[in-house]
Amino acid sequence: MNLHEYQGKDLLRAAGIPVPPGEVALSAAEAIEIAGRLGYPAVVKAQVLIGGRGKAGGVKVVRDAEELAREAGRILGMEIRGHKVHRVLVTPSAEIEREYYAGIVLDRKVETPVLMVSPAGGIDIEEVARSTPEKILNVHLDGRGLPGYRARAAARFLDSRWEIQRALAPLLVRLATVYRGNDASLAEINPLVVTTAHEVWALDAKVVIDDNALDRHPDLAALRDLTAEDPGEIEARDGGLSYVRLDGTIGCVVNGAGLAMATMDLIQFYGGKPANFLDIGGSSNPDKVTAAMKILTRDARVRAVLFNIFGGITRCDDVARGLLAALDRMKVKIPIVIRLTGTNEREARDLLGARGMTALSDMDEAVRAVIARAAEAA
Amino acid sequence: MSILVGRDSRILVQGITGRDGSFHARQMKEYGTRVVAGVTPGKAGENIDGIPVFDSVEEAVARTRANVSVIYVPAGLAQDAVYEAVDAEIPLVVCITEGLPARDMVEVAAYLHGRSTRLIGPNCPGLISPGQCKVGIMPGFIHTPGRIGLVSRSGTLTYEVVWQLTRAGMGQSTCIGIGGDPIVGTRFVDTLALFEADDKTDAIVLIGEIGGSDEEDAAALIERHVSKPVVAFIAGQTAPPGKRMGHAGAIVSGGAGTAQEKMARFERAGVPVARIPSEIPGLVAAGLARRGRGRLSVVHGVPRKAAKSGGKKPKATRRKAKPAGRKGKPRRAAPKPRAAKKTRRSRP
Numbered sequence: 001m002n003l004h005e006y007q008g009k010d011l012l013r014a015a016g017i018p019v020p021p022g023e024v025a026l027s028a029a030e031a032i033e034i035a036g037r038l039g040y041p042a043v044v045k046a047q048v049l050i051g052g053r054g055k056a057g058g059v060k061v062v063r064d065a066e067e068l069a070r071e072a073g074r075i076l077g078m079e080i081r082g083h084k085v086h087r088v089l090v091t092p093s094a095e096i097e098r099e100y101y102a103g104i105v106l107d108r109k110v111e112t113p114v115l116m117v118s119p120a121g122g123i124d125i126e127e128v129a130r131s132t133p134e135k136i137l138n139v140h141l142d143g144r145g146l147p148g149y150r151a152r153a154a155a156r157f158l159d160s161r162w163e164i165q166r167a168l169a170p171l172l173v174r175l176a177t178v179y180r181g182n183d184a185s186l187a188e189i190n191p192l193v194v195t196t197a198h199e200v201w202a203l204d205a206k207v208v209i210d211d212n213a214l215d216r217h218p219d220l221a222a223l224r225d226l227t228a229e230d231p232g233e234i235e236a237r238d239g240g241l242s243y244v245r246l247d248g249t250i251g252c253v254v255n256g257a258g259l260a261m262a263t264m265d266l267i268q269f270y271g272g273k274p275a276n277f278l279d280i281g282g283s284s285n286p287d288k289v290t291a292a293m294k295i296l297t298r299d300a301r302v303r304a305v306l307f308n309i310f311g312g313i314t315r316c317d318d319v320a321r322g323l324l325a326a327l328d329r330m331k332v333k334i335p336i337v338i339r340l341t342g343t344n345e346r347e348a349r350d351l352l353g354a355r356g357m358t359a360l361s362d363m364d365e366a367v368r369a370v371i372a373r374a375a376e377a378a
Numbered sequence: 379m380s381i382l383v384g385r386d387s388r389i390l391v392q393g394i395t396g397r398d399g400s401f402h403a404r405q406m407k408e409y410g411t412r413v414v415a416g417v418t419p420g421k422a423g424e425n426i427d428g429i430p431v432f433d434s435v436e437e438a439v440a441r442t443r444a445n446v447s448v449i450y451v452p453a454g455l456a457q458d459a460v461y462e463a464v465d466a467e468i469p470l471v472v473c474i475t476e477g478l479p480a481r482d483m484v485e486v487a488a489y490l491h492g493r494s495t496r497l498i499g500p501n502c503p504g505l506i507s508p509g510q511c512k513v514g515i516m517p518g519f520i521h522t523p524g525r526i527g528l529v530s531r532s533g534t535l536t537y538e539v540v541w542q543l544t545r546a547g548m549g550q551s552t553c554i555g556i557g558g559d560p561i562v563g564t565r566f567v568d569t570l571a572l573f574e575a576d577d578k579t580d581a582i583v584l585i586g587e588i589g590g591s592d593e594e595d596a597a598a599l600i601e602r603h604v605s606k607p608v609v610a611f612i613a614g615q616t617a618p619p620g621k622r623m624g625h626a627g628a629i630v631s632g633g634a635g636t637a638q639e640k641m642a643r644f645e646r647a648g649v650p651v652a653r654i655p656s657e658i659p660g661l662v663a664a665g666l667a668r669r670g671r672g673r674l675s676v677v678h679g680v681p682r683k684a685a686k687s688g689g690k691k692p693k694a695t696r697r698k699a700k701p702a703g704r705k706g707k708p709r710r711a712a713p714k715p716r717a718a719k720k721t722r723r724s725r726p
Contacts, residue, residue: 106480106484106560106561108560108561108590108591108592108627109590109591109595111483111484111487111488111561112484112487112488113484142488143485143488180481183479183480183481185480210479210480210481210626211622211626212453212477212478212479212480212626213479213480213481215453215454216454216479242623242624244617244618244621244622244623246616246618254534255534256532256533256534256535256624257532257533257558257587257623257624257625257628258530258531258532258533258534258535258536258558258585258587258613258624258625258628259532259533259534259535259537259538259613260623260624261535261587261588261613261614261616261617261623261624261628262535262538262611262613262654262655264614264616264617265613265614265615265616265637265654266654266655267616268615268616269653269654274616277617277621277623277624279624310534310537310538310541311517312503312515312516312517312533312534312537313398313515314534341538341541342517342520342537343517363538363655363656364654364656
């Protein structure tokens with residue numbers, strides 16, 4: 001789960017990392033009230049869960065209330081790569097001398113989190129990794145977290161001045177505690193700045209929480225911004241499904257993530273375009289199938305739906321029951337192609353057969369069939 | 379005996395009284411697997427279809443000499459379940475549970491370091507040596523004994539590929555689902571080494587997906603150390619970047635971990651990559667034919683070469699594999715010599 005900048009900064013602040021004061025505004029008037037207290041020049045920053053805000057014009061420095069009113073009004077309501085801006089962060093502008101990068105992610109290869117620091121801050125770290133990898137230092141964390149001496153080594157890599165290192169090192173240690181304590185999968189400060197007054201500040205914060213750990217962080221789970229997500233994806237999560245919207249016309253309902261990806265790929269291979277990734281999971285709950293059908297049939301681009309079920313833990317008859325229940329409860333006008341193989345396949349075929357429906361047993365055949373039906377429906 | 383599990387495996391089910399645990403304990407037993415014990419704290423003395431339930435793994439191992447544990451407990455309890463099995467010195471632990479926080483697996487990975495237990499999973503379907511032993515949740519009937527080794531990060535996609543191999547007359551030595559999480563106990567490279575060393579495996583099928591770099595590591599290993607034909611397939615060619623595709627580990631981040639990159643890396647390593655799953659059996663057959671081993675391998679169901687190779691055991695202990703998924707108790711002929719051997723081996 002991605003957090004907004006202001007939410008991430010709250011976590012940093014709580015851990016004792018210096019973060020400039022700042023408050024969230026939902027309107028230009030609120031923004032002016034906040035800046036009046038915090039002082040000008042101020043920075044107004046769009047709060048959206050997508051990168052590239054600056055380039056899109058979602059971050060502006062303003063000198064006075066008039067300029068702030070104009071910029072806040074413009075940013076609130078603008079759309080950044082499909083994400084509508086509902087709120088802005090208002091914060092005093094800093095006099096920046098240096099911009100650094102510090103971030104912690106999981107290093108899958110080494111199987112531990114890794115702190116990455118770079119003196120090339122303020123730009124995309126992936127770009128730095130590609131063009132000037134020597135400007136990144138990796139420090140792996142272990143059961144001890146980040147020991148002070150290793151934090152000092154990272155600080156030395158960033159800045160040669162002891163007075164700055166002395167501020168950077170404890171900040172990095174605290175970043176490691178933010179990462180671990182909140183079950184983050186990313187905790188990033190970019191830029192991490194040294195001001196002209198030689199103070200160290202986290203000017204931005206990007207924190208991503210491990211979805212699998214939200215159960216043990218109800219306070220963080222409550223930070224989820226539903227206005228920033230695709231309604232279908234929210235509904236899918238509530239229904240226990242894993243769903244990602246794509247651009248195509250062929251809806252798919254699949255059990256298992258790998259098979260769901262392979263089904264999308266196969267649709268593309270045979271000349272169709274998948275409308276989504278949808279995994280109904282391993283359990284045998286007919287309600288999930290109904291929820292899946294609701295999401296797909298509401299999507300006007302979907303011209304045909306493919307069920308691709310390989311029964312294991314999932315029992316084919318449960319999927320058939322869910323589908324029939326869904327068809328009873330809602331009007332489905334688009335064609336449905338069903339492929340069933342595996343556990344309780346025969347029972348499923350009997351259930352469908354009683355309602356005049358048939359199921360294929362071969363995945364390639366089913367994909368070709370659904371592409372043909374979608375073309376007819378177009 | 380294929381790899382990792384076989385006729386000698388004695389299975390312990392952690393979480394056996396739960397919905398999934400009890401269902402799959404029965405399924406494994408029906409397949410002919412020796413399910414010798416179950417563990418659920420507080421339920422000692424109960425039994426599930428005759429499988430005795432114990433309060434702790436330690437006690438279950440002491441009483442039943444279980445040497446493989448399979449875990450079906452909820453995600454919040456899975457880390458502790460793995461620790462309990464590792465501390466009981468069970469050589470092979472298979473964690474089916476999905477949804478473990480990554481931090482829990484970071485800690486598990488560190489704890490496993492330097493210990494003798496091998497962990498498979500989490501978030502995996504388990505593993506099966508067809509006709510011998512099924513540890514996990516996969517449907518048994520789609521498999522058939524044979525000489526193709528299969529390793530995959532997926533569950534149902536693995537079933538799909540196994541089913542296509544079986545229908546093409548290509549049986550399997552062992553099929554392993556290593557799991558879809560960012561950190562798993564056993565990776566592609568580990569299983570490739572095992573398959574390469576296994577004289578009952580002639581060719582290997584590897585099913586990867588987007589995210590991480592385990593496929594790239596596998597390709598590098600194959601280049602240098604794998605002489606057997608390998609065929610790869612990568613799921614997620616149409617996955618958009620930055621989106622998690624179901625599996626916690628299946629995400630393209632920062633332009634890295636794409637299917638295209640992984641496919642290209644395999645091709646550079648000389649590994650044929652199937653564009654779609656149904657191309658896999660043909661590519662396997664071609665690989666075997668190039669090696670001149672095709673005739674031995676592509677024989678439906680019956681591992682013909684097995685009757686000749688090894689030569690360590692009297693023929694009496696080998697039997698044609700029973701058709702999978704059938705009810706009833708498959709009893710084995712002449713288990714004595716094997717039982718004796720197993721006893722020695724399982725004592726630490």
